[in-house]
């Protein structure tokens with residue numbers, strides 16, 4: 001069992017840290033907010049006074065932070081955790097961040113004799129609570145081998161996607177597809193409504209035809225056909241539209257740096273930005289159908 005420092009124990013990091021404790025690891029938690037740390041302490045963890053404190057004398061450090069700028073400052077900023085950890089510590093950043101920051105941070109870690117992976121997740125808060133996350137992992141074989149038993153305490157599927165940054169690359173490509181397909185099926189449902197087709201008939205036919213996709217079968221944007229979809233609970237998330245917008249913006253950053261013309265990704269980003277601007281960012285991302293119904 002490993003001694004683990006955990007930095008950023010919010011909606012995702014909190015339940016992930018508690019699953020590590022359940023699996024028998026010891027966890028030292030740090031967050032800027034006291035309440036989420038207390039929940040980890042109540043579950044059997046200990047409190048670290050600073051991020052550096054969480055990274056000192058441990059086997060592994062996991063970070064689950066909002067964005068790339070937080071990750072860069074925690075790792076390589078003033079009193080960054082890379083400067084206090086013992087050589088050989090494995091760092092696992094599970095935040096969803098840009099590929100460039102992920103690669104730069106891993107290079108900085110390796111130059112100090114540390115092991116580091118980018119390991120963003122899919123599965124949302126429910127996946128974090130049920131230790132059922134999918135981890136998309138980038139980094140060296142040595143770092144992956146050391147981290148895998150730790151990741152297994154928090155997830156069901158652990159995929160080594162290649163070298164540094166490849167986990168973030170997989171995440172950003174996947175979520176660009178998800179944003180685009182949710183808009184595509186929402187447009188189709190609104191058009192079907194106007195053409196006089198019921199939502200159930202539309203679902204039954206498209207769901208078993210060539211237009212079927214994961215977003216339709218799991219997150220159907222209209223109430224009825226998929227009882228567990230957010231549409232049946234006034235679009236309470238699920239996966240919030242503002243997080244979809246964050247991921248789509250990351251996809252467009254990757255499109256710019258690679259010179260790939262992602263016109264559908266760009267349009268999806270514009271539509272989610274418009275939706276979030278109307279104050280509905282905390283709704284599930286499938287609520288984008290409301291924007292389409294109103295003609296934007």
Ligand code: NAD
Nearest residue numbers: 008009010011012013031032033064065066095096124125
């Ligand atoms: P959150 O805001 O609930 O948690 C982030 C935590 O980080 C907060 O508690 C915050 O206080 C803490 N924090 C911020 N800066 C810090 C610092 N410098 N030092 C220590 N703590 C700091 O967010 P979340 O929903 O847990 O998401 C975390 C990451 O996971 C994000 O990158 C998000 O995109 C990604 N993600 C979220 C979901 C989801 O459904 N919520 C799904 C997949 C991936």
